[in-house]
Amino acid sequence: MLLRLLTPLIRAVLRLPIVARQRWQWARDEVDVAPGSFVARTAVLGKRVRVTVPAYIDPCEIGPYSIIGRVVIRSANHYTEYLNIQEMAQRKVIGGKTMLKPMQRPIRIGAGCWVGDNVTILEGVEIGDGAIVGAGSVVTKSVPAYAVAVGNPARVIRHRYPEEIVELLEPVDWWSWSDEKLRANKDLFELDLANVDPEVLRKRLAELD
Numbered sequence: 001m002l003l004r005l006l007t008p009l010i011r012a013v014l015r016l017p018i019v020a021r022q023r024w025q026w027a028r029d030e031v032d033v034a035p036g037s038f039v040a041r042t043a044v045l046g047k048r049v050r051v052t053v054p055a056y057i058d059p060c061e062i063g064p065y066s067i068i069g070r071v072v073i074r075s076a077n078h079y080t081e082y083l084n085i086q087e088m089a090q091r092k093v094i095g096g097k098t099m100l101k102p103m104q105r106p107i108r109i110g111a112g113c114w115v116g117d118n119v120t121i122l123e124g125v126e127i128g129d130g131a132i133v134g135a136g137s138v139v140t141k142s143v144p145a146y147a148v149a150v151g152n153p154a155r156v157i158r159h160r161y162p163e164e165i166v167e168l169l170e171p172v173d174w175w176s177w178s179d180e181k182l183r184a185n186k187d188l189f190e191l192d193l194a195n196v197d198p199e200v201l202r203k204r205l206a207e208l209d
């Protein structure tokens with residue numbers, strides 16, 4: 001009985017250094033997580049990620065400058081073949097085999113993405129850089145870079161830019177630039193990339209150091 005009462009406390013104390021390291025990284029990288037969110041200790045949130053409303057985030061990677069709404073990012077799956085599904089009952093009462101499947105592939109959200117409100121992202125999904133996931137979607141399969149995906153299950157409804165522009169953008173990792181470099185290239189962020197002449201963009205990108 002006493003052990004049962006003390007276990008959560010012991011766990012919390014053991015977690016402290018890991019949580020402290022994560023919070024320190026958030027402060028350094030200006031990561032903004034809405035109060036009331038759950039973020040797994042091993043989730044890695046990139047520079048200036050914004051979780052705008054309370055979210056549930058299991059272990060995953062979220063790239064820099066992404067906007068995350070009221071999401072549920074779930075990397076856990078239970079075995080479905082056995083009589084009991086619940087891990088707690090299995091561990092504490094029945095014993096034997098765990099009901100939690102080992103994670104096959106981590107969830108990865110790229111840089112500069114926008115994941116809308118009430119989105120659920122399931123195990124193994126990769127969301128490419130610059131992609132958008134519309135409100136209320138359930139993402140069961142990976143979404144390519146700069147695509148817009150919506151619905152349950154989420155499907156790509158369009159691409160933000162023409163294919164040629166997406167190809168030109170592939171090597172452009174603006175999210176790892178210094179603030180000075182971002183400011184110095186302000187005009188690039190004011191280009192309408194959905195309608196720009198690819199030659200204009202090609203020339204402009206060639207000027208980048």
Ligand SMILES: CC(C)(COP(=O)(O)OP(=O)(O)OC[C@H]1O[C@@H](n2cnc3c(N)ncnc32)[C@H](O)[C@@H]1OP(=O)(O)O)[C@@H](O)C(=O)NCCC(=O)NCCS
Binds near residue numbers: 052136137148150
């Ligand atoms: C996806 C989104 C960005 C709009 O994308 P868009 O390409 O401009 O889409 P459109 O509004 O032109 O709609 C295109 C089609 O997709 C459908 N659609 C748009 N968003 C949808 C969504 N979230 N779920 C299901 N269908 C959606 C539209 O009904 C439309 O269908 P139709 O062609 O049959 O008429 C927007 O709808 C959205 O979901 N935004 C997220 C809002 C949010 O959560 N904000 C929180 C702030 S972090």
